[in-house]
Amino acid sequence: MRICVLGSGYVGLVTGACLANMGNHVICTDKDAVKIGKLTAGDVPFYEPGLQEIIKFNLKNGRLSFTGDLKKAIELSDIIFVAVGTPSKKDGAAQIAHVVSAAKDIAVAIKKGYKIIVNKSTVPVGMGDIVTKILKKNGISRDKFSVVSNPEFLSEGTAVSDFMSPDRIVIGASDNRAFNTITELYRPLNAHIIFTDIKTAETIKYVSNSFLATKVSFINEIANICEQIGVDVTTVASAVGLDRRIGRKFLNAGVGYGGSCLPKDVLALIDVSQKAGYVPRLLKAVDEINGKQIDLFLEKIKKSFPKPSGKKIAVMGVSFKPGTDDTRSAPSVRLIKKLLSLGFSVQVFDPAVKNSPVRGAVVCKDIYSALKGCDAAAFVTEWPQFKQLNFELVKKTMKKPVIFDGRNIFDPKIMKESGFKYFGVGR
């Protein structure tokens, strides 16, 4: 099929590259000319395992191309994927400006033939109707296009395999022509497909992310209780998670969830709900607990270092989770800002993030340079390489053997036996 993708970020690029790899002809576009320049040269502007290889392969075989000429890309395609950003506004509502602008671009470029506009961006419920209205207002007759909601559930760090082996594919549409074409497009993936109307598909995405966020805030609430009653939350979570009705995933206590999806999607669902006249108390608590988690972690650091001036802390891990260089809404960013404002000097290390997202923190090239001369280390992202630390070397490298473990990476007993002062979350 002939496809174009508007927005070549994490979702758009993975979608475009994987669809090309499945045998389709895909043109990826973006408003950002610098990004398109890099991509044309085969350079992926962010870290995502396996993506670069697929892009290079499909650029070479001619099934994938990049252009800044959105109009031409739309004209040449039968299916147009929209994968532009929908970040939070100050009040928590999702910003729809990029989706609206993409819809206007599509309206201008549709000249002949019939096009299917597939929305992959996570959008407020009702966005499909807004896109339809924009096209109609621009004189495109209703028989010339269909609008589909096809939310994306991939996770950064495992995006390519998530796209190729999804738990389910949701297709929200209002006509059979669109249902049939998009079903055919995904047929090679042999996935479980759910057919719904557009609003239901849009809702499913928000509910999925809000449920994952709820699991994280739930276990963080339990962690805070465990700390008061002298119980280790990791043992509790492992036992509770073995119950198949509950499941172990997203039950890791720590400094809270981050990234470009969970925080904004919980806020957006709160907004959707409130605008519809219902106050979602549970979702509000999920967001509030998440915000407090990093503050509670910081309290532990402040208690150990009441006079931060002249003290040096290593922040280990900056990305919001392992396997990505994405620092959007990462708990580390809030922590680094707060440590600096308290007067600590901060050295950071992350295997994928090469520039500090906060001015004033020193980025180090490896684990041991970051730990060098530090009075404490705060682990904020559970990168697998942190589990392989040589504790003797860590002790020799640091000024003081003090570890704040924001992701419960280490075993408290082993840390104590190795001579560390150790603080986990909920243990």
Ligand SMILES: NC(=O)c1ccc[n+]([C@@H]2O[C@H](COP(=O)([O-])OP(=O)(O)OC[C@H]3O[C@@H](n4cnc5c(N)ncnc54)[C@H](O)[C@@H]3O)[C@@H](O)[C@H]2O)c1
């Ligand atoms: N990142 C994830 O893990 C993930 C997972 C599932 C769903 N989503 C959703 O997918 C959407 C995209 O997320 P992302 O992380 O890929 O964002 P991103 O910021 O990485 O990429 C968005 C891209 O769209 C481009 N863009 C903006 N307006 C444009 C326009 N009018 N025409 C063409 N390009 C335009 C931007 O320049 C940017 O490169 C969001 O709604 C997000 O919530 C993200």
